[in-house]
Amino acid sequence: MLNVILLGTGNLARHLFEAFSQSEEVKIVQVVGRNLNDLAWFSHHTAVSNDFSEIFDADVYLIAVKDDAIGEVSNHLSDKNGVVAHTSGAMEMDVIQSERKGVFYPLQTFSKGKKVDFNSIPICIEASDGEVLLLLKKLAVCISENLHVIDSDQRKKLHLAAVFVNNFTNYLYGIGEEICLEEGLSFDLLKPLILETAEKIQGISPKEAQTGPARRNDEKSMQNHLKLLTNEDNIALYTLLSEAIKNVYEKEL
Numbered sequence: 066m067l068n069v070i071l072l073g074t075g076n077l078a079r080h081l082f083e084a085f086s087q088s089e090e091v092k093i094v095q096v097v098g099r100n101l102n103d104l105a106w107f108s109h110h111t112a113v114s115n116d117f118s119e120i121f122d123a124d125v126y127l128i129a130v131k132d133d134a135i136g137e138v139s140n141h142l143s144d145k146n147g148v149v150a151h152t153s154g155a156m157e158m159d160v161i162q163s164e165r166k167g168v169f170y171p172l173q174t175f176s177k178g179k180k181v182d183f184n185s186i187p188i189c190i191e192a193s194d195g196e197v198l199l200l201l202k203k204l205a206v207c208i209s210e211n212l213h214v215i216d217s218d219q220r221k222k223l224h225l226a227a228v229f230v231n232n233f234t235n236y237l238y239g240i241g242e243e244i245c246l247e248e249g250l251s252f253d254l255l256k257p258l259i260l261e262t263a264e265k266i267q268g269i270s271p272k273e274a275q276t277g278p279a280r281r282n283d284e285k286s287m288q289n290h291l292k293l294l295t296n297e298d299n300i301a302l303y304t305l306l307s308e309a310i311k312n313v314y315e316k317e318l
């Protein structure tokens with residue numbers, strides 16, 4: 066049995082808590098965070114504390130706080146013998162001061178209240194030494210069958226790629242929703258298209274899958290679109306993305 070302490074009470078902490086709660090090999094012995102309301106969500110099932118000087122002993126400390134606070138939170142664990150790991154895609158492992166340290170990065174988008182199937186989520190692991198690596202692998206297999214050992218440079222690039230395919234795409238969904246609502250149309254009309262876009266690239270590469278006026282260089286359609294936009298940011302985004310697509314495909318036309 067691995068004793069684990071979660072530091073942080075946000076989106077990822079909740080999902081990790083739920084996933085580890087399904088495993089008989091892991092016991093979450095404490096959740097530590099600064100927000101009492103959020104701690105209440107965990108308190109029916111485990112010990113909680115909002116005092117970072119009262120952290121129990123454990124085999125693994127998983128830090129799931131805002132990226133910029135990881136170093137500060139890890140300082141509270143400098144006298145602990147257990148492994149200290151953060152869960153961020155964007156931060157190097159060495160932001161943690163402890164000797165036995167690592168990274169436990171689940172590559173998925175997590176929001177409170179939206180269930181995910183952890184079993185297929187890639188968990189990207191990095192460790193300060195072989196013994197820590199074994200321990201983090203042992204922890205990861207309790208919730209996922211999809212483990213990858215990668216270093217900080219690789220993980221930062223992977224996270225950058227994830228920002229493009231998830232964060233930016235989701236922002237563009239938001240623009241699509243706004244444009245629909247301006248005309249009294251339901252965003253639901255676009256959902257089959259969104260699903261097919263994600264489904265299609267399971268079988269062919271995104272470069273092959275690209276369609277649309279910019280790929281065909283349909284100038285009039287693009288000019289018409291620009292006339293319909295009023296928001297300056299959206300005009301700039303439309304222009305920049307269309308130019309980028311044109312640059313890739315114009316040689317084929």
Ligand SMILES: NC(=O)c1ccc[n+]([C@@H]2O[C@H](COP(=O)([O-])OP(=O)(O)OC[C@H]3O[C@@H](n4cnc5c(N)ncnc54)[C@H](OP(=O)(O)O)[C@@H]3O)[C@@H](O)[C@H]2O)c1
Binds near residue numbers: 075131138153155170
């Ligand atoms: N959400 C995802 O999709 C996802 C996916 C993979 C990895 N991650 C990683 O998981 C970590 C947490 O992300 P999240 O999405 O769960 O964030 P979140 O929902 O915004 O929660 C952030 C947590 O950090 C705490 N926090 C912020 N500043 C702090 C400080 N100075 N001291 C102590 N605690 C502090 C917050 O406490 P308060 O509530 O008191 O502010 C909250 O508990 C990040 O490293 C992120 O890169 C997230």
